[in-house]
Amino acid sequence: MEANNGAIPQELIDRINELSKKKKESGLTAEETKEQEKLRKKYLKMFRENFRSQVEMLQVYDKDGNEVTPDKVKDIQRERGLRDD
Template sequence: MLSKDKIQRINALAKKAKSVGLTDKEQMEQQELRQEYLRVFRSSMSNTLHSVTVVDPKGNDVTPEKLKESKRKRLH
């Protein structure tokens, strides 16, 4: 999870970019923070998807094979 300070900094840079613009250094910082945010988000989403099992109305496991295979690879 991204720290509150980093999220606040992302938001502050976005607000400043809309109002007065960013320096080159601030633009680089913003890009780095965005990339870190995306890495954390994608990791979290992946963890969530790997804990999902899809079940049809009859109670049968219909989880896509691609997800099942990905889960198996994660366990090894």
Template sequence: MDIDALIQRINELARKNNSEGLTEDEKLERAHLREVYLQNVRRNFRQQLESIEIVDK
């Protein structure tokens, strides 16, 4: 699942939770999607940190 679709689904579940509530299956899906999103953010951040090169003047 690409990041845009992931965020879209998380937002759909958030709107539904605010308006009418979620079923147990939807709560589990939301938790899983959030974890996938966070793993992606952490991986990208780690790649950025690893690509930084410190140069002394």
């Protein structure tokens, strides 16, 4: 269940949803509860990594066209070789 191109695998989402539905309908076994927690943690980790990557790629401009990207983001972009200024 690895992500492609930063995307969260659909199989992961489907399994989380399946366990959630079962929990509401009939409850989960102890093993299924552990699996659900593990999958949720994995999902959140992947979501945060993807979100962080997107934010770090942003460049922000004001209405006059001047770049106003926060210095912290610029520094991260420089470290990754995404900026040469």
